[in-house]
Amino acid sequence: MEIDATLARRARAALADWAQVKVIQADGARTTSFEPVDAIVASAGATHPLPSWLDGLRPGGRLLFPMTTSRNGFGAMLLVSRRLEDGFAARFICRAGFIDFQGARDLAISRGLGAALRPIKGLL
Secondary structure, X not given: OEXXXXXXXXXXXXXXXXXXXXXXXXXXXXXXXXOOEEEEEOOOEEOOOOHHHHHOEEEEEEEEEEEEOOOOOEEEEEEEEEEOOXXXXXXXXXXXXXXXXXXXXOHHHHHHHHHHHOOXXXXX
């Protein structure tokens, strides 16, 4: 999903040879459901995974997004894997700094995330 129509059009063109990839021009923060998919990659910082992202993963699917605080958009890339039908495993894979994903931000979560990440050497 890409909110910007021009970027969505460019992404469709760039990914045209990949039959399994579908680009949808929409606001990913306002889309409450979509067809289940194998992978979701967000390219803007969120304080938390949106329920629609988690619900939209097929069993064995993966979600990759920058989980960031409100402190200068710093955080870490979080890889979430859906195990079977009803569970998730997650791990941080590297530091990240991204622009905010408007609609996927919560100030209280951001504060807690910043406090949780602070002691982890190399993340913040």
